[in-house]
Amino acid sequence: xxxxxxxxxxxxxxxxxxxxxxxxxxxxxxxxxxxxxxxxxxxxxxxxxxxxxxxxxxxxxxxxxxxxxxxxxxxxxxxxxxxxxxxxxxxxxxxxxxxxxxxxxxxxxxxxxxxxxxxxxxxxxxxxxxxxxxxxxxxxxxxxxxxxxxxxxxxxxxxxxxxxxxxxxxxxxxxxxxxxxxxxxxxxxxxxxxxxxxxxxxxxxxxxxxxxxxxxxxxxxxxxxxxxxxxxxxxxxxxxxxxxxxxxxxxxxxxxxxxxxxxxxxxxxxxxxxxxxxxxxxxxxxxxxxxxxxxxxx
Amino acid sequence: xxxxxxxxxxxxxxxxxxxxxxxxxxxxxxxxxxxxxxxxxxxxxxxxxxxxxxxxxxxxxxxxxxxxxxxxxxxxxxxxxxxxxxxxxxxxxxxxxxxxxxxxxxxxxxxxxxxxxxxxxxxxxxxxxxxxxxxxxxxxxxxxxxxxxxxxxxxxxxxxxxxxxxxxxxxxxxxxxxxxxxxxxxxxxxxxxxxxxxxxxxxxxxxxxxxxxxxxxxxxxxxxxxxxxxxxxxxxxxxxxxxxxxxxxxxx
Numbered sequence: 001x002x003x004x005x006x007x008x009x010x011x012x013x014x015x016x017x018x019x020x021x022x023x024x025x026x027x028x029x030x031x032x033x034x035x036x037x038x039x040x041x042x043x044x045x046x047x048x049x050x051x052x053x054x055x056x057x058x059x060x061x062x063x064x065x066x067x068x069x070x071x072x073x074x075x076x077x078x079x080x081x082x083x084x085x086x087x088x089x090x091x092x093x094x095x096x097x098x099x100x101x102x103x104x105x106x107x108x109x110x111x112x113x114x115x116x117x118x119x120x121x122x123x124x125x126x127x128x129x130x131x132x133x134x135x136x137x138x139x140x141x142x143x144x145x146x147x148x149x150x151x152x153x154x155x156x157x158x159x160x161x162x163x164x165x166x167x168x169x170x171x172x173x174x175x176x177x178x179x180x181x182x183x184x185x186x187x188x189x190x191x192x193x194x195x196x197x198x199x200x201x202x203x204x205x206x207x208x209x210x211x212x213x214x215x216x217x218x219x220x221x222x223x224x225x226x227x228x229x230x231x232x233x234x235x236x237x238x239x240x241x242x243x244x245x246x247x248x249x250x251x252x253x254x255x256x257x258x259x260x261x262x263x264x265x266x267x268x269x270x271x272x273x274x275x276x277x278x279x280x281x282x283x284x285x286x287x288x289x290x291x292x293x294x295x296x297x298x
Numbered sequence: 299x300x301x302x303x304x305x306x307x308x309x310x311x312x313x314x315x316x317x318x319x320x321x322x323x324x325x326x327x328x329x330x331x332x333x334x335x336x337x338x339x340x341x342x343x344x345x346x347x348x349x350x351x352x353x354x355x356x357x358x359x360x361x362x363x364x365x366x367x368x369x370x371x372x373x374x375x376x377x378x379x380x381x382x383x384x385x386x387x388x389x390x391x392x393x394x395x396x397x398x399x400x401x402x403x404x405x406x407x408x409x410x411x412x413x414x415x416x417x418x419x420x421x422x423x424x425x426x427x428x429x430x431x432x433x434x435x436x437x438x439x440x441x442x443x444x445x446x447x448x449x450x451x452x453x454x455x456x457x458x459x460x461x462x463x464x465x466x467x468x469x470x471x472x473x474x475x476x477x478x479x480x481x482x483x484x485x486x487x488x489x490x491x492x493x494x495x496x497x498x499x500x501x502x503x504x505x506x507x508x509x510x511x512x513x514x515x516x517x518x519x520x521x522x523x524x525x526x527x528x529x530x531x532x533x534x535x536x537x538x539x540x541x542x543x544x545x546x547x548x549x550x
Binding site: 004 | 412413415424
């Protein structure tokens with residue numbers, strides 16, 4: 001391609017946008033609306049996942065031992081536990097540690113009345129899992145280990161979290177599918193309206209002997225620019241909305257602040273930014289490319 | 299109106315194709331075209347047009363004139379027969395070669411078909427941009443051809459601001475700016491008053507004298523009768539007469 005042809009094409013693409021102001025505006029609005037919804041859903045879902053994951057990590061299984069078990073034996077059991085695939089982390093809690101933390105959490109100043117440790121012999125392991133759905137398998141195994149007196153687990157939390165996790169998966173797939181379908185429908189509509197204006201123009205160009213490439217290039221450039229603007233706008237909005245929303249929720253519900261652990265806006269944008277731009281540019285490119293192709297056979 | 303002063307040297311050189319003597323720029327051999335419904339639009343048409351000829355093609359609507367034009371522009375392919383235009387075997391032309399082929403034929407339509415949102419200069423320059431003429435040359439060629447058609451002063455106007463006759467001249471300038479060996483005019487005076495019609499025809503005659511082969515499809519009886527050129531009459535898909543210095547044949 002000649003340099004002058006390239007600049008001509010670029011100039012035509014840009015002036016096409018202004019020539020059909022309303023069509024361009026409708027297209028930008030459509031893409032922006034879809035990507036705005038997409039962005040909001042992504043931010044909400046990503047946070048949900050993050051919160052659930054944080055909660056999961058806090059769920060643990062506690063193992064207690066038969067009375068009079070030697071430290072060496074406890075150590076051996078600990079090593080075995082550490083080797084299991086389900087296990088992310090094992091923490092040894094001696095009876096003194098357990099009593100100290102119980103005093104701090106529940107007794108406060110009343111603890112002074114105790115002269116010896118009532119939790120004597122209650123050494124334990126706190127086990128953190130890689131994945132909450134593996135809990136029951138691990139518990140079954142732990143109960144079969146010699147020297148284990150009791151296994152405490154949080155069955156309700158585990159099954160709830162597993163359920164929530166699956167639900168989030170289904171809901172996000174469903175919502176994203178619906179959004180994509182709606183945006184494809186809206187965009188093909190806007191492009192079809194726009195192309196009826198261009199149909200004559202394209203046929204004239206073809207009669208004069210323009211190649212498909214020459215006819216198509218300005219439209220494709222126009223599509224890409226519209227896609228870029230359409231994806232940049234919602235990103236800017238979401239950037240500001242997100243920070244405000246997170247601050248608002250954290251202030252309003254600070255009771256839950258331990259539980260609500262939000263992702264930073266940078267973390268969200270490290271994925272949302274490239275994905276949104278790619279979707280916007282992709283829609284613009286393929287939308288114009290395919291729609292023009294239909295009219296090139298003159 | 300200025301005299302034609304276009305450099306005719308840099309014209310597309312013809313590739314010799316099948317059929318036709320070296321002097322024939324358009325050759326049709328037993329060309330038929332049927333659409334899925336009804337009688338064939340063209341039925342075994344044969345004709346030759348020599349380089350530099352001026353030919354009128356006349357006939358009622360439905361006679362097959364439009365089909366003939368579409369076949370020459372390779373908008374349609376014939377059901378049967380051979381077509382050669384300026385050395386191109388039009389029937390067997392590959393789709394991606396069509397644009398290059400069409401640059402051999404300047405086209406003028408009844409409804410002008412200008413790009414409405416571009417001014418006169420851009421409409422004419424467009425034909426040059428397609429064949430990637432450097433901008434510097436476009437700036438020289440476009441004003442030159444606009445002065446040939448008598449519109450040098452209106453290069454900034456949009457098509458809407460021009461009269462029908464002026465719009466047709468822009469279309470003519472666009473068709474001519476690339477120096478095509480053939481000019482095809484489909485009812486060029488169909489939307490014009492008699493005065494403007496005559497001016498366009500005079501212009502076509504001058505262009506013809508400078509060497510361009512011209513085909514004019516028309517209904518305009520007075521013009522055909524007055525010009526005394528070759529006239530091919532088409533009726534119901536066949537050529538019923540082909541006369542040098544002919545006239546418009548009455549249907550009844």
